[in-house]
Amino acid sequence: MKKYIVLFSVLALLMSSCDMLLQDEPPTKTSMEGVWKVTKVIDQDNGKDITNMINFPITAFHLSSDGTIISTAGPLFMYIVYGDNKYTQIAGKIDQVFNYASLDFNGGEFFVGGGVQERFTIEMKLEGLPGQKALTTLLEMIGVGNDYLDVVIYHKFMDVKIDFSEDYNKMYWTFDDRTTAVYNTKDNHGNYVLWQGWPVNVFRKVRITLEKQSKDIRDLVKEASN
Numbered sequence: 001m002k003k004y005i006v007l008f009s010v011l012a013l014l015m016s017s018c019d020m021l022l023q024d025e026p027p028t029k030t031s032m033e034g035v036w037k038v039t040k041v042i043d044q045d046n047g048k049d050i051t052n053m054i055n056f057p058i059t060a061f062h063l064s065s066d067g068t069i070i071s072t073a074g075p076l077f078m079y080i081v082y083g084d085n086k087y088t089q090i091a092g093k094i095d096q097v098f099n100y101a102s103l104d105f106n107g108g109e110f111f112v113g114g115g116v117q118e119r120f121t122i123e124m125k126l127e128g129l130p131g132q133k134a135l136t137t138l139l140e141m142i143g144v145g146n147d148y149l150d151v152v153i154y155h156k157f158m159d160v161k162i163d164f165s166e167d168y169n170k171m172y173w174t175f176d177d178r179t180t181a182v183y184n185t186k187d188n189h190g191n192y193v194l195w196q197g198w199p200v201n202v203f204r205k206v207r208i209t210l211e212k213q214s215k216d217i218r219d220l221v222k223e224a225s226n
Contacts, residue, residue, distance in 0.1 A: 028117040031168050032110065035217050036061045036210035041076065043084065044176075044205045053087070054079055056095045058224035061210065062217045069108035069124070072221060074098040077124050078138070080175065080204050081155055081183075086142040097135050101225040103218055112162075119178070123156040144197045153195055154184045157203070173208040 038059035041051050051059075054075040061071045075094050079087045098106070108124035127135060158181070161174035181200040184192040213220060 025116050027115055028162060029112045031164055032063050032112065032171065033065050034063060035213040035215065036063065036171060037213050037220060038208055039211050040209040042207045044207055050079060053091065056098055056100060058220055060217050060220050063110060067109050067111060069110055070105040070217060071108065072100045072105060073124060074106045074126060077126060077155055080206055081198060082142055083202065083204055090138045090141050093138060097138055100221050103221060118161060119159045120162050121156065121158045122160055123154055126153045126155055152185065156182050169212045171210045175203065175206050
């Protein structure tokens with residue numbers, strides 16, 4: 001009987017310790033907030049490091065407490081959505097479309113539940129900067145027909161896996177087999193309209209490493225542009 005009491009006591013202690021660890025872990029949304037620089041992107045479909053391919057001149061995110069995003073991630077999401085072969089076709093013109101050196105950024109939103117979460121949703125607006133005409137050229141180059149050349153496309157990826165380093169100075173996003181996508185535009189009333197210009201089931205599975213920054217995203221871009 002004493003053995004069972006000791007066993008139950010140990011189990012209770014272990015469960016209590018686990019609960020304390022979970023309580024000490026900060027909410028995922030809070031940990032995500034701030035300015036992050038992308039330091040590595042691995043295409044898990046082919047094992048290729050594409051970090052240099054998507055930096056024009058740098059890939060960075062500012063994740064705000066209200067769930068909004070400003071970023072230089074247009075090229076990254078062009079790669080994720082349209083794939084390696086299509087991206088290679090347009091790589092030479094991307095810097096003309098996403099003119100981040102002039103401090104014009106892409107917008108978006110992120111969505112994550114309360115407490116500690118293992119998955120989140122990210123939605124990025126894909127629009128050419130400063131205008132839509134150059135983006136239209138890119139889409140035409142990769143075979144998107146005229147019927148689908150809309151001004152702004154909202155690329156949403158749901159159930160993206162998220163992890164952090166122990167000190168929370170690194171964050172890892174993984175687009176994996178559980179991740180699903182939906183692409184929309186908006187009508188003149190601001191309502192979502194399903195965009196069918198590209199299949200949602202062929203996006204690249206990537207793992208993105210981001211490092212926390214103490215500088216503003218504008219300062220990061222200025223430094224990278226010099």
